[in-house]
Amino acid sequence: MDEKKSLYINGKKVLIEGEKNLLEIIRKAGVDLPTFCYHSELSIYGACRLCLVDVEGRGIMAACSTEPQEGMKIKTTTDEIRQIRKISLELLLANHAHNCPTCSKSSFCKLQEVARKHGVEEVRFKKIQKSSALDYSTYSLVRDPNKCILCGDCVRACNEIQGIGAIDFAFRGSDATVLPAFGKDLSMVECVDCGQCARVCPTAAITPKSEISEVWKAISDPTKTVIAQVAPAVRVALGEVYGYASGEDTTGQIVSALRIIGFDKVFDTAYSADLTIVEEATEFLERKTKGEKLPIFTSCCPAWVKFAEQYYPDLLPNLSSCRSPQQMFGSVAKEILSKEIKKDKKDIVIVSIMPCTAKKFEAKREEFIKEGIAEVDHVLTTQELARMIDQAGIVFKQLETESLDMPLGFKTGAGLIFGNSGGVTEAALRYLYEKVSGEKLEQFEFQEVRGNESIREATINIAGNDVKVAIVHGLANARKVADKVKKGLCDYDFIEVMSCPNGCIGGAGQPVTFDVKTKKDRTRGLYEADKKLQLHKSQENHFVTDLYRSTLEEPGSHLAHEMLHTNYSARRRVSDTEIQILNGSAKEKLEISVCVGTSCYLRGSQDLLYKMIDHIESNNLQDRVDVKATFCFEQCDRGPSVSIGGKVIEGCTLKKACDEMQNALKK
Amino acid sequence: MMTDTQTMSRSRQFSKVCEILERYSYDSTKLIPILQAVQEEYRYLPEEVLTFVATSLNLSPARVYGVATFYSHFALQAKGKYLIRVCDGTACHVKGSVSLIEVIQEKLGLDEKKRTTPDMLFTLETVSCLGACGLAPVVVINDEIHGQMTKEKTNALIDEIISMEKSYVPRNN
Numbered sequence: 117m118d119e120k121k122s123l124y125i126n127g128k129k130v131l132i133e134g135e136k137n138l139l140e141i142i143r144k145a146g147v148d149l150p151t152f153c154y155h156s157e158l159s160i161y162g163a164c165r166l167c168l169v170d171v172e173g174r175g176i177m178a179a180c181s182t183e184p185q186e187g188m189k190i191k192t193t194t195d196e197i198r199q200i201r202k203i204s205l206e207l208l209l210a211n212h213a214h215n216c217p218t219c220s221k222s223s224f225c226k227l228q229e230v231a232r233k234h235g236v237e238e239v240r241f242k243k244i245q246k247s248s249a250l251d252y253s254t255y256s257l258v259r260d261p262n263k264c265i266l267c268g269d270c271v272r273a274c275n276e277i278q279g280i281g282a283i284d285f286a287f288r289g290s291d292a293t294v295l296p297a298f299g300k301d302l303s304m305v306e307c308v309d310c311g312q313c314a315r316v317c318p319t320a321a322i323t324p325k326s327e328i329s330e331v332w333k334a335i336s337d338p339t340k341t342v343i344a345q346v347a348p349a350v351r352v353a354l355g356e357v358y359g360y361a362s363g364e365d366t367t368g369q370i371v372s373a374l375r376i377i378g379f380d381k382v383f384d385t386a387y388s389a390d391l392t393i394v395e396e397a398t399e400f401l402e403r404k405t406k407g408e409k410l411p412i413f414t415s416c417c418p419a420w421v422k423f424a425e426q427y428y429p430d431l432l433p434n435l436s437s438c439r440s441p442q443q444m445f446g447s448v449a450k451e452i453l454s455k456e457i458k459k460d461k462k463d464i465v466i467v468s469i470m471p472c473t474a475k476k477f478e479a480k481r482e483e484f485i486k487e488g489i490a491e492v493d494h495v496l497t498t499q500e501l502a503r504m505i506d507q508a509g510i511v512f513k514q515l516e517t518e519s520l521d522m523p524l525g526f527k528t529g530a531g532l533i534f535g536n537s538g539g540v541t542e543a544a545l546r547y548l549y550e551k552v553s554g555e556k557l558e559q560f561e562f563q564e565v566r567g568n569e570s571i572r573e574a575t576i577n578i579a580g581n582d583v584k585v586a587i588v589h590g591l592a593n594a595r596k597v598a599d600k601v602k603k604g605l606c607d608y609d610f611i612e613v614m615s616c617p618n619g620c621i622g623g624a625g626q627p628v629t630f631d632v633k634t635k636k637d638r639t640r641g642l643y644e645a646d647k648k649l650q651l652h653k654s655q656e657n658h659f660v661t662d663l664y665r666s667t668l669e670e671p672g673s674h675l676a677h678e679m680l681h682t683n684y685s686a687r688r689r690v691s692d693t694e695i696q697i698l699n700g701s702a703k704e705k706l707e708i709s710v711c712v713g714t715s716c717y718l719r720g721s722q723d724l725l726y727k728m729i730d731h732i733e734s735n736n737l738q739d740r741v742d743v744k745a746t747f748c749f750e751q752c753d754r755g756p757s758v759s760i761g762g763k764v765i766e767g768c769t770l771k772k773a774c775d776e777m778q779n780a781l782k783k
Numbered sequence: 784m785m786t787d788t789q790t791m792s793r794s795r796q797f798s799k800v801c802e803i804l805e806r807y808s809y810d811s812t813k814l815i816p817i818l819q820a821v822q823e824e825y826r827y828l829p830e831e832v833l834t835f836v837a838t839s840l841n842l843s844p845a846r847v848y849g850v851a852t853f854y855s856h857f858a859l860q861a862k863g864k865y866l867i868r869v870c871d872g873t874a875c876h877v878k879g880s881v882s883l884i885e886v887i888q889e890k891l892g893l894d895e896k897k898r899t900t901p902d903m904l905f906t907l908e909t910v911s912c913l914g915a916c917g918l919a920p921v922v923v924i925n926d927e928i929h930g931q932m933t934k935e936k937t938n939a940l941i942d943e944i945i946s947m948e949k950s951y952v953p954r955n956n
């Protein structure tokens with residue numbers, strides 16, 4: 117026998133080449149098995165029982181959770197397998213909501229596709245589940261439990277990719293559901309709106325929330341000027357919906373389509389990405405010179421920002437204070453255009469087209485809405501743009517290409533590669549190199565920061581100085597790196613964090629795909645688009661330079677801070693959580709709450725709470741106070757936090773608390 | 784209004800939860816025994832306490848909620864002072880447990896959904912087989928087993944508790 121191990125699939129000999137399960141090897145051999153709960157990026161769950169195969173001598177088993185073994189004889193289709201599969205599918209369909217024609221996932225739904233392919237023509241079972249209410253609570257996603265098939269893909273994505281666990285299985289048997297903690301709305305728990313759960317869901321149980329009708333409404337309102345900004349990652353993915361190869365740059369067609377739809381101007385988020393680089397690199401250099409607040413973390417991913425606010429309040433000073441390119445664009449565009457076309461900001465409607473669901477949440481953050489006017493009014497995902505194109509009756513494949521409008525449609529390749537993991541770092545390096553060395557950078561590609569691994573490091577020497585960078589994607593990985601930073605176990609200068617696997621091109625708003633190769637193609641597409649442009653460095657974007665000359669003065673100026681920067685604050689993860697400790701019987705009581713959230717807890721708040729109770733009891737005050745243990749006053753970096761009669765005491769000690777209690781009770 | 788005894792117990796309960804966590808060295812693999820111990824303290828698993836336990840164990844609240852809802856042994860709703868459990872296992876069912884359930888529901892104004900009386904005195908649950916089939920039908924009130932029950936006996940049992948509770952005047956209001 118030769119050294120290579122092999123097995124037999126439908127009688128054909130196939131080599132075992134490191135595949136971890138039968139499913140992979142069968143797919144390699146060109147046979148497609150249906151799956152719901154298998155996702156090559158996630159752990160194996162083996163629950164949907166769709167990927168069944170018959171292994172001679174062992175019977176019917178799930179291919180995704182069976183290890184390939186020498187000499188196995190596998191049949192991928194038998195009468196029995198077809199029978200079981202059909203019954204499984206019928207059972208799933210029986211409990212699934214029956215509104216396919218109006219479902220937003222309709223043509224991309226895996227359940228529909230698999231049922232059709234496997235010849236399910238009727239459903240012989242009755243629905244036993246009651247209908248549940250839809251969850252519209254977040255700006256980014258809609259949860260429709262009636263469409264859930266309990267494959268658990270979303271649960272594993274949130275846990276394994278993002279390290280969050282905002283949703284999980286609850287209850288059991290026929291009552292089992294996927295829910296946020298305590299069945300709360302998704303907006304009330306620690307979800308960061310990244311949408312990775314929606315990206316992997318085979319049905320429409322979790323989907324990006326649509327803003328299409330709001331956008332149509334703005335377009336048909338003659339008093340509004342409607343502006344589009346298109347993010348880098350969108351242009352290398354939208355074509356997938358219309359039969360273009362993934363990674364193919366369809367910017368020209370997108371511009372035509374947006375004009376037909378009725379947008380007054382079509383601009384590029386890559387322009388404001390160039391602007392971001394100038395600001396962020398300047399900020400970095402300043403910190404590096406002063407030796408403070410390092411490493412700097414990038415801040416262009418809103419899901420990461422929310423994550424940091426929830427889990428790493430003490431690292432918030434390290435986040436770059438730069439707004440994301442989306443928000444910089446909105447701020448600059450409204451300012452410039454309102455002067456140029458002499459229109460009130462409220463009549464200029466900025467619509468971003470983004471690969472991302474978290475951008476919807478970002479646009480609604482209160483820091484970005486001033487006097488009721490948002491910097492960015494609506495955010496459409498790539499998927500929603502495709503739907504609008506269809507609704508307008510546009511035949512995408514037949515569109516002529518058109519050019520973006522100027523000046524905010526002008527970008528360099530540095531702004532474009534923002535859509536790839538490592539792109540922000542590379543763009544920043546292209547700027548830093550010339551700025552610090554004073555020399556022209558000839559070879560502008562930094563291959564050492566590119567790649568697929570989810571945590572990458574590189575050290576770049578610029579004019580004798582080493583700049584140590586780290587690039588992470590996926591928040592579970594960001595957690596690993598952030599923990600190292602907190603413990604002082606690393607000496608990075610610059611850390612890029614993107615929540616979605618492989619960066620924005622893998623965003624949850626992108627066209628639905630279950631093929632990992634798609635992401636590689638999109639990544640390559642953006643690097644190629646960079647190559648094709650004339651300019652590759654943000655500092656060469658003369659419209660950015662113009663903006664400084666006409667308005668912002670210089671990078672990091674006071675006005676630049678006002679228009680392009682932001683601030684962050686600690687954020688509690690789960691709402692409404694207070695544990696009643698003492699509940700006095702007097703009519704007028706002093707309200708006391710002690711934070712037992714993670715940060716305060718580590719600073720000894722629990723102990724403080726006990727001592728305060730001792731003090732209250734030994735002074736016989738228990739009737740006159742209400743004491744609660746609560747989670748997070750959102751001042752975690754200054755804990756332990758205690759609130760007494762509405763007054764929050766940071767860095768609270770027993771003495772401070774007792775003094776304040778005495779004071780307040782005297783009144 | 785809260786009574787003094789309840790007030791005192793609240794702070795004791797919270798320190799108990801901390802003790803329990805300590806006893807299990809904040810080990811998240813011990814979640815189930817931890818939840819059991821916490822439930823013994825509160826008689827159910829209040830949401831905010833579960834969040835506290837989750838955060839302390841470095842687990843997501845959704846995961847802890849998932850575990851707490853998976854096992855029927857855990858209660859997420861506050862239970863009444865008297866927990867009435869009627870067995871509806873095969874033996875008890877055959878001997879007419881359903882009519883006992885109906886009698887209690889009617890008497891206390893409870894139904895499938897509403898399991899606890901508004902005054903927090905009674906909670907009614909049905910369970911499948913308590914392992915006391917020889918005594919079927921069985922009604923258990925706070926761990927006290929009452930066998931070979933009839934509608935009349937059940938009625939009397941509840942009346943007895945009600946009148947006993949009426950004569951109890953809590954301190955402090």
Ligand code: SF4
Binds near residue numbers: 273278281307311312
């Ligand atoms: S959007 Fe992201 S954080 Fe929220 S539940 Fe889904 S995967 Fe988890």
Ligand code: SF4
Binds near residue numbers: 266269271319322
């Ligand atoms: S929501 Fe979607 S991904 Fe999650 S278990 Fe249900 S069907 Fe699967």
Ligand code: FES
Binds near residue numbers: 151166167
């Ligand atoms: S894909 Fe194998 S059991 Fe679901």
Ligand code: FES
Binds near residue numbers: 748749756
């Ligand atoms: S943990 Fe955030 S303020 Fe206490």
